Amino acid sequence: MTTTTLPTSTTTGTARPVPLWAERVAHAIPLVGLPVCIWRLPFAFGFTMGSTQEDAPWGWWMIPYVFGLSILSEAFALLSFGLVRRWGEVVPAWVPRLAGRRISPWVAIVPATIGGLIMTALLVDWVLSATLGLGGGFPYEDGWRQLAMTMSGLLNLWGPLLLILTYGYWRRRRGE
Secondary structure (H helix, E strand, O other), rough: OOOOOOOOOOOOOOOOOOOHHHHHHHHHHHHHHHHHHHHHHHHHHHOOOOEOOOOOOOOHHHHHHHHHHHHHHHHHHHHHHHOHHHHHHHOOOOOOOOOEOOOOOOOOHHHHHHHHHHHHHHHHHHHHHHHHOOHHHHHHHHOOHHHHHHHHHHHHHHHHHHHHHHHHHHHHHHOO
């Protein structure tokens, strides 16, 4: 069995240097998803967070659903670090039989692009709904609660940020 390892040249362990902007974008992606994860946690326990909607859904299943959704979304957001770290270029040593093998850039580019496009489509939908008044949403008792809910809209930056980061990854790894 032959393994192909790439030489390292940066503190991130990547074969080619990662631009500072890409490093910052990779750190921003999990952070833009965090407000919505925090915002949805009280809903798991039946708190409406000031929503004036009378028939807000709640059941025992909301606890695992909300916690699972929050953990899953942050886990996917943390995968963006693979676009700026060595483990996005070479299979880590702890993976049996594949350790040290070079990862084709397309293994990261294709799913990251699809995910970025899906998240960007959700952004476009959110913006159109908000600007055209098409999204009914949940009305809130006061402006502070509405502002807190609106902060969860930062999640909409995930798609464009992921597409930008994927482009940087492609530029850095093209020709391999």
